[in-house]
Amino acid sequence: MLIPPDPFWLRPMSLLDLPEVREIDRLSFPTPARVGLFEHELEQNDLAHYLVLGRMGEADGRLHPIIGFTGFWLIADEIHVSTIATHPQWRGHGLGELLLLALLLESYDYPATMVTLEVRRSNTVAQELYRKYQFEEVGTRPRYYRDTGEDALLMTMPSLNARYFQFLDGQQTAVFQRLRSEA
Numbered sequence: 001m002l003i004p005p006d007p008f009w010l011r012p013m014s015l016l017d018l019p020e021v022r023e024i025d026r027l028s029f030p031t032p033a034r035v036g037l038f039e040h041e042l043e044q045n046d047l048a049h050y051l052v053l054g055r056m057g058e059a060d061g062r063l064h065p066i067i068g069f070t071g072f073w074l075i076a077d078e079i080h081v082s083t084i085a086t087h088p089q090w091r092g093h094g095l096g097e098l099l100l101l102a103l104l105l106e107s108y109d110y111p112a113t114m115v116t117l118e119v120r121r122s123n124t125v126a127q128e129l130y131r132k133y134q135f136e137e138v139g140t141r142p143r144y145y146r147d148t149g150e151d152a153l154l155m156t157m158p159s160l161n162a163r164y165f166q167f168l169d170g171q172q173t174a175v176f177q178r179l180r181s182e183a
């Protein structure tokens with residue numbers, strides 16, 4: 001597991017995290033995750049892996065609050081990103097990037113060979129993040145999102161190879177520097 005610079009921390013998600021995770025989820029997506037989804041993912045889905053990102057110290061009456069999370073499914077040698085979000089108050093500081101980086105680095109532990117995800121066509125912020133990590137648009141899923149009827153773009157990072165690992169290593173240095181300077 002990636003160890004970010006203080007005051008940030010990362011660890012696997014647990015059931016105790018769910019009130020904070022649900023709050024960030026509610027603030028982040030047009031339709032929040034259905035009731036029981038996170039419980040199912042953590043307790044019954046052997047393919048699912050979830051991480052939470054927090055910050056040491058007190059904020060909003062909470063000690064060491066959770067400020068982001070991500071999750072993925074490992075299906076054969078493929079990682080599928082199921083979710084990623086940072087708390088709206090903490091966006092634009094490199095923390096979404098830290099979460100994606102942690103997920104991508106963890107992919108090498110299994111090992112996986114490729115990463116896929118769906119993203120709303122209108123979600124240009126997330127698409128920029130994925131492009132920064134060399135994801136390519138490989139297709140669309142028309143009207144994939146039932147809440148708004150919006151299309152999904154299917155994006156992949158097709159080659160989790162040694163060269164890409166070097167790239168991730170460089171990105172880690174840059175993200176850590178940014179987090180230290182903004183902490």
Ligand SMILES: CC(C)(COP(=O)(O)OP(=O)(O)OC[C@H]1O[C@@H](n2cnc3c(N)ncnc32)[C@H](O)[C@@H]1OP(=O)(O)O)[C@@H](O)C(=O)NCCC(=O)NCCS
Pocket residue numbers: 028029083084085086087090091092093094095096097098118119120123124125126128129130132
């Ligand atoms: C997508 C999300 C996780 C990004 O998290 P974040 O903490 O704001 O992002 P970061 O500060 O780490 O930025 C990382 C990169 O994302 C992109 N990005 C972030 N904010 C952006 C903005 N306002 N405009 C364009 N690109 C942006 C950039 O590529 C940025 O790299 P840079 O800082 O070198 O320019 C966050 O916006 C979020 O939770 N959105 C709601 C949930 C969501 O849409 N999840 C994705 C589902 S597919």
